[in-house]
Amino acid sequence: MSRPDRSHLHREGLIDPPGTPQAEHDGTGRVRLHFLPLARDVRVPPGVTLFDAASWNGIAIDSTCGGHGTCKKCKVQVTSGSIPVSRLDVRCFTPGELSAGWRLACLAAAVSDVSVDVPPLSTRPKAATVGVGRQVILRPAIQKRYVELAEPTLSDQRPDLDRVLDALDDLELRADLHVLRRLPGVLRAADFKVTAVVVDDVLIDVEAGDTTGRRFGLAYDLGTTTVVATLLDTSTGTPAAVASMLNKQQPFGADVITRISAAMLDPATLPRLQAAAQDTLATLAAEVCAEAGVDPREVYEVALAGNATMTALVLGIEPEPLGVAPFVQSTASWPRSLRASDLGVQVHPAAPAMVFPALGAYVGGDIVAGMLASGMDRDKRIRLFIDVGTNCELVLSDGDRIVATAAPAGPAFEGGAIRCGMRAADGAIEVVTLTDDDVKLQVIGDVAPVGLCGSGLVDAVSELIRVGLLDGSGRLVTAEDAKEIAPGLAERFHTVQGERVFVLAWNGAEAAESVYLSQRDVRELQFAKAAIATGWSLLLVELGVEPSDVQQVLLAGSFGSYLSPASAVRIGLVPKLPVLRIVSAGNVAGEGAKMALLSMQERAGAATLLREVRYVELSDRPEFNDRFVDQLAFPV
Numbered sequence: 001m002s003r004p005d006r007s008h009l010h011r012e013g014l015i016d017p018p019g020t021p022q023a024e025h026d027g028t029g030r031v032r033l034h035f036l037p038l039a040r041d042v043r044v045p046p047g048v049t050l051f052d053a054a055s056w057n058g059i060a061i062d063s064t065c066g067g068h069g070t071c072k073k074c075k076v077q078v079t080s081g082s083i084p085v086s087r088l089d090v091r092c093f094t095p096g097e098l099s100a101g102w103r104l105a106c107l108a109a110a111v112s113d114v115s116v117d118v119p120p121l122s123t124r125p126k127a128a129t130v131g132v133g134r135q136v137i138l139r140p141a142i143q144k145r146y147v148e149l150a151e152p153t154l155s156d157q158r159p160d161l162d163r164v165l166d167a168l169d170d171l172e173l174r175a176d177l178h179v180l181r182r183l184p185g186v187l188r189a190a191d192f193k194v195t196a197v198v199v200d201d202v203l204i205d206v207e208a209g210d211t212t213g214r215r216f217g218l219a220y221d222l223g224t225t226t227v228v229a230t231l232l233d234t235s236t237g238t239p240a241a242v243a244s245m246l247n248k249q250q251p252f253g254a255d256v257i258t259r260i261s262a263a264m265l266d267p268a269t270l271p272r273l274q275a276a277a278q279d280t281l282a283t284l285a286a287e288v289c290a291e292a293g294v295d296p297r298e299v300y301e302v303a304l305a306g307n308a309t310m311t312a313l314v315l316g317i318e319p320e321p322l323g324v325a326p327f328v329q330s331t332a333s334w335p336r337s338l339r340a341s342d343l344g345v346q347v348h349p350a351a352p353a354m355v356f357p358a359l360g361a362y363v364g365g366d367i368v369a370g371m372l373a374s375g376m377d378r379d380k381r382i383r384l385f386i387d388v389g390t391n392c393e394l395v396l397s398d399g400d401r402i403v404a405t406a407a408p409a410g411p412a413f414e415g416g417a418i419r420c421g422m423r424a425a426d427g428a429i430e431v432v433t434l435t436d437d438d439v440k441l442q443v444i445g446d447v448a449p450v451g452l453c454g455s456g457l458v459d460a461v462s463e464l465i466r467v468g469l470l471d472g473s474g475r476l477v478t479a480e481d482a483k484e485i486a487p488g489l490a491e492r493f494h495t496v497q498g499e500r501v502f503v504l505a506w507n508g509a510e511a512a513e514s515v516y517l518s519q520r521d522v523r524e525l526q527f528a529k530a531a532i533a534t535g536w537s538l539l540l541v542e543l544g545v546e547p548s549d550v551q552q553v554l555l556a557g558s559f560g561s562y563l564s565p566a567s568a569v570r571i572g573l574v575p576k577l578p579v580l581r582i583v584s585a586g587n588v589a590g591e592g593a594k595m596a597l598l599s600m601q602e603r604a605g606a607a608t609l610l611r612e613v614r615y616v617e618l619s620d621r622p623e624f625n626d627r628f629v630d631q632l633a634f635p636v
């Protein structure tokens with residue numbers, strides 16, 4: 001076979017010369033992706049592929065290979081901005097198509113802002129891409145079968161249920177009262193032409209006529225701060241709608257410990273916490289169903305991944321043992337008899353609920369789901385998974401063994417305990433870049449900055465270290481020293497309430513009225529990152545590997561995924577590795593929940609993980625304190 005002539009592509013600047021690494025980036029900043037025709041804007045760290053960014057945000061792109069560059073179905077058109085032509089693009093597209101911006105989405109790493117046109121799905125997939133480059137063969141628990149039954153006669157007086165079950169004799173099914181109540185009416189109204197709705201081994205309903213094309217499931221990531229719901233078409237594996245909102249338990253406290261304490265102090269609080277969580281799930285269910293034009297009764301199963309405390313609270317289980325030593329959960333695995341209604345979710349009345357099992361009080365179902373989504377048990381590489389948050393969960397795998405732990409990082413990453421801190425909402429500074437004489441900011445919502453969210457905090461500290469305005473011990477230099485080191489930035493050093501600060505965004509002439517980073521904020525971040533670094537350094541010791549051996553670091557969760565890899569390395573939050581080894585993993589808990597809905601096999605994998613992963617308790621380690629103190633410094 002002759003090699004394609006690529007010379008014109010070089011001439012037109014579409015393709016880099018041979019040997020040029022594709023889509024290099026320095027791991028800083030954010031790129032903005034505008035997906036058409038949905039007109040959805042997404043911001044991701046550089047280096048994330050169009051395919052991953054779309055899939056994390058519920059935008060379906062055709063694929064049967066799971067983003068591995070073999071099916072050539074993930075064709076998209078870059079309509080503004082540019083993405084270099086990959087090796088495979090040259091084989092898939094004509095020169096005219098390449099010039100018009102056509103690319104394979106799974107190989108197209110975005111390193112600058114682009115608009116992307118996503119064609120409608122052309123295939124009915126047998127597999128779906130979810131999680132971190134994971135592909136699952138579609139074997140959902142939800143099945144539908146259309147059957148045309150013989151009508152009863154005096155010589156065939158089989159009961160209605162037997163009539164249905166006989167037509168489904170390749171399945172061993174149970175039926176519950178709900179379906180028995182509906183059977184006589186539906187069968188006769190539909191002239192015995194019905195669709196059986198089966199979830200796992202239970203016949204949950206019969207529906208008049210052929211409804212086999214409509215089978216939906218609902219996947220939840222029940223976070224302490226944010227709750228995300230994805231409505232999935234389980235026949236294609238594609239998301240029909242995604243919605244998120246703050247957990248309505250927020251008024252009871254920002255983190256799990258305050259919510260547990262609230263429940264311990266007043267017995268009336270537990271039902272209120274449960275109602276708030278259930279109300280959150282119900283609101284999101286209504287929202288995604290309305291957006292996708294799906295009748296809630298067409299949602300036949302729910303999967304939920306949450307930390308141990310959120311899971312206990314939404315089910316109305318006393319959380320106190322989770323919050324006090326020796327930190328014990330009521331159960332690791334949840335009964336199969338749970339229903340969506342037990343979670344307060346009003347979908348099909350007999351829809352079962354699959355709730356992710358947890359490894360321990362502080363490595364919950366969300367992390368088990370995350371491990372499943374990132375394939376921690378399937379990869380031979382040494383990989384470190386970090387879900388950054390108030391409670392930070394860490395998992396290390398060397399291809400054979402998997403160890404996990406939790407590190408209490410405190411609220412700094414969520415903008416808590418930070419003078420100008422805020423959550424990642426409109427007005428939050430999320431990216432900070434220092435030049436010789438200026439501070440460049442990216443602000444969520446492109447509005448005037450009003451505060452600093454976690455990723456902006458990490459960036460600000462990282463940049464101040466880079467230019468020498470913050471030393472390794474975490475001390476901001478004096479205004480006098482700043483004049484020597486970076487004269488163009490020195491005027492931003494001020495004192496607010498006796499504390500040294502660096503002004504990031506002026507609001508009038510007063511530093512105190514502006515958005516700034518204070519010396520104490522830096523200390524808060526030092527404690528948070530030291531807790532996390534102590535966690536992974538002890539896990540590395542546990543498996544006998546060096547930090548430089550780690551081949552991939554996955555930054556997960558609603559905060560971790562938005563961290564700048566370069567800044568995470570510079571402040572020592574992750575091992576000192578090339579930035580290309582630090583990968584944003586997206587909302588892996590939600591991805592794990594989707595996988596459970598799409599594949600019975602993957603669901604079984606979650607139970608296997610519970611047996612394979614060894615939990616390492618850090619707090620009783622004699623070397624914990626020494627390591628923690630060692631990790632407080634920034635690696636300058």
Ligand code: FES
Nearest residue numbers: 069071072074106
């Ligand atoms: S080639 Fe299969 S998803 Fe890109």
